[in-house]
Amino acid sequence: MSRVTSAQTPTGNRTDGRHARHADDAPPAVPSIPMSPEADSATGTSLGGLVREASTHLSTLLRSEIELARAEVTDEVRKGVKGSIFFIVALAVLLFSLFFLFFFLGELLSVWLARWAAFGIVFVLMLLTAGLFGLLGYLRVRKIRKPERTMSSVRETAQLASRRGKH
Numbered sequence: 084m085s086r087v088t089s090a091q092t093p094t095g096n097r098t099d100g101r102h103a104r105h106a107d108d109a110p111p112a113v114p115s116i117p118m119s120p121e122a123d124s125a126t127g128t129s130l131g132g133l134v135r136e137a138s139t140h141l142s143t144l145l146r147s148e149i150e151l152a153r154a155e156v157t158d159e160v161r162k163g164v165k166g167s168i169f170f171i172v173a174l175a176v177l178l179f180s181l182f183f184l185f186f187f188l189g190e191l192l193s194v195w196l197a198r199w200a201a202f203g204i205v206f207v208l209m210l211l212t213a214g215l216f217g218l219l220g221y222l223r224v225r226k227i228r229k230p231e232r233t234m235s236s237v238r239e240t241a242q243l244a245s246r247r248g249k250h
Contacts, residue, residue, distance in 0.1 A: 185209060 128136075185205050192201030 188208075189198075189202040189205045192204055195201075196204070
């Protein structure tokens with residue numbers, strides 16, 4: 084009668100999750116991958132064929148992912164454009180209503196000044212406001228930089244692809 088220790092169960096398995104090894108146990112067989120371009124007798128496909136098939140599937144998958152992203156972005160841009168039309172109309176109404184504000188200011192100033200001087204002051208005020216917003220716009224546009232990270236990533240990808248093609 085064999086003696087069972089506290090660390091083992093009667094089936095030979097240890098209670099701590101590890102398997103007890105007996106002298107007649109052999110390590111499990113590991114399937115091998117043929118390292119030559121010759122056809123594998125079990126599947127009939129060579130290693131080169133498998134690699135070619137895998138790269139074809141990967142290429143198809145990447146193209147599909149890019150197409151999906153393009154479709155999603157296109158749909159979202161369309162929604163944004165349709166929604167922005169209302170903002171454009173509101174901006175146009177606001178801009179046209181500013182004429183009335185400027186006429187009001189000119190008439191209001193004409194109570195204390197000559198009419199030509201009042202409208203001259205409003206005109207200079209409009210020019211200064213336009214100049215200020217033009218300067219702010221110029222300063223913002225000047226800060227725009229080219230997409231350095233994207234460009235370097237594309238360069239690295241191209242270098243990796245060219246190296247892979249040479250090997």
